[in-house]
Structures are given as structure tokens and as C-alpha cells.
């Protein structure tokens with residue numbers, strides 16, 4: 001089902017309803033929390049001979065509002081149990097409590113005027129995520145009678161993002177990890193132990209191995225060719241890593257601000273402000289950390305210098 005999203009970037013997300021062998025219903029990513037979306041789901045179910053009372057479980061690929069916003073409302077209406085990735089929930093609790101210290105603005109070489117502006121953004125904390133009934137670990141099976149769908153940890157976009165693999169149906173629910181045309185931002189779900197680039201590339205290797213499966217993503221459209229798409233998504237993000245590695249190699253020790261100002265930005269570096277500067281700096285810092293840790297070398301090949 002398509003679920004409407006507010007905002008100018010994406011118009012809808014996908015919600016998937018899976019029917020168990022006992023006619024119970026199981027929802028993956030119920031979508032943005034609006035009355036309209038709740039009504040969409042409610043009025044769709046009779047089309048497959050069901051109703052809301054048959055929903056027994058709700059699971060999310062990750063805790064972003066376009067996927068999980070409707071969770072609390074749907075759980076209240078149905079009494080279904082909510083399953084969330086264990087790492088995803090831990091990271092979201094830390095972020096909501098303000099313990100997400102990825103923004104270390106003081107050490108990023110930011111000029112005073114911009115630092116004042118960005119420090120205001122830094123205080124914003126995401127809302128507390130709904131408390132799950134079940135925490136899912138990598139490899140765990142969803143509680144859907146007659147189906148064997150396993151959670152696959154695929155971090156990067158968020159810390160604990162999960163894909164769901166149904167080998168018997170040759171299907172992978174890819175959330176925002178692999179999308180057919182657009183690229184997800186990385187590191188958008190709280191601080192993680194692992195660099196989001198490293199985590200994302202690892203996850204792409206996992207989805208590339210499921211090439212025989214159809215991909216059912218969180219946006220856009222269903223598609224085949226998971227290996228090719230996973231590889232091209234890795235290459236897309238690695239082009240940025242290469243640019244950062246080159247900037248560090250050419251200029252030596254540099255601050256996040258200095259490196260970011262030397263990269264190419266679609267809108268032009270001097271035109272970025274507010275949230276867009278913050279986002280540019282976070283992405284730059286992520287790639288710098290990926291390069292400096294030495295983890296990037298294995299992915300970039302022999303021609304890179306770690307600076």
C-alpha cells in the first residue's frame with residue numbers, strides 16, 4: 001500500500017501487509033502517522049477479506065516517521081505487538097535523551113558566525129520512539145504463521161536498520177537500505193559504534209547476495225537486480241569518500257569545515273545554510289572518519305591515500 005508523506009521530497013512510502021497461514025495480518029512499516037493513512041489501511045483490508053482486528057504484529061525497518069509514525073496509533077487500535085530492531089531502539093533512546101554526541105561542533109573548525117547558528121540546531125532532540133514489545137536481532141524470524149521471514153541487520157541509513165528476507169517467496173523488504181533510483185542519507189539514526197559508511201557498505205554486500213530476490217523497498221517501486229543496484233549504491237557513496245580522501249591527501253591535516261568547503265556541493269558550498277550546512281558537515285565528518293580509520297582503503301582500492 002502507498003502511504004502519503006508530507007513534505008516536498010518524497011510523496012509516499014510503502015506499507016506491506018502479510019497474511020499468515022491462520023489469516024492473521026502482519027504489517028511492515030505502517031507509514032506516516034496521519035488520520036488519512038490510518039483510514040487508507042482500514043479501508044484497504046476489506047479488499048483482501050480482512051479487517052483491523054486481524055492485525056497481530058507490526059514491524060518496522062527503522063524508526064523514521066515515514067515508516068514508523070503510525071505505529072502507536074495502529075498498536076492502540078489493534079493490540080498488535082510491535083517489533084523493532086534492538087540496535088535501532090537503543091540508538092533512538094540515546095538520541096531522544098540527548099546522548100547522541102555525533103555533533104562535536106567545537107572541534108570542526110567552524111567560523112564563529114556559522115557556529116552560533118549551528119549550535120541552535122544542535123539542541124534539537126528527536127522525539128522518543130514507541131517502546132517495542134519485541135526487540136529483533138539479526139537473523140531472527142518474524143512471528144508470522146506459515147512464513148519464514150528473517151530480519152537482516154543492514155545499518156548505515158540508521159544505526160539498526162533492518163531488511164526482511166523471505167527466501168520461500170524470493171522477496172526482500174529493503175526499507176530505505178536499497179531503493180531503485182534514489183540514495184538514502186547515511187548516519188541519520190543516532191550515534192552508532194560503527195562508522196555509518198562502513199556499516200552501509202557491509203549491508204550492501206548482504207543485499208547484493210540476494211540477487212535472485214525481488215526487492216520490495218520503502219519508497220519508489222518494486223524492482224529486480226539487487227546485486228547491481230547494491231553495487232551502484234556503494235559506488236555512489238564511495239565517490240564522496242574518494243573526494244574526501246583526495247582532499248585530505250592534498251591538503252594534509254584539515255578540519256571538517258576546511259574539507260567540506262573543498263568538496264563539490266550541488267547548490268554550491270557558499271549557498272548552504274542552516275540545516276543544509278549541518279548535514280553537509282555531518283556527511284563530511286563521516287567520510288573523514290571512514291578514511292582516517294583506514295576502513296575506507298579496502299573499498300577504494302590501491303590508489304587512495306588516507307591522509
Ligand SMILES: [Zn+2]
Pocket residue numbers: 013064066067176218219
Ligand atoms: Zn523512508
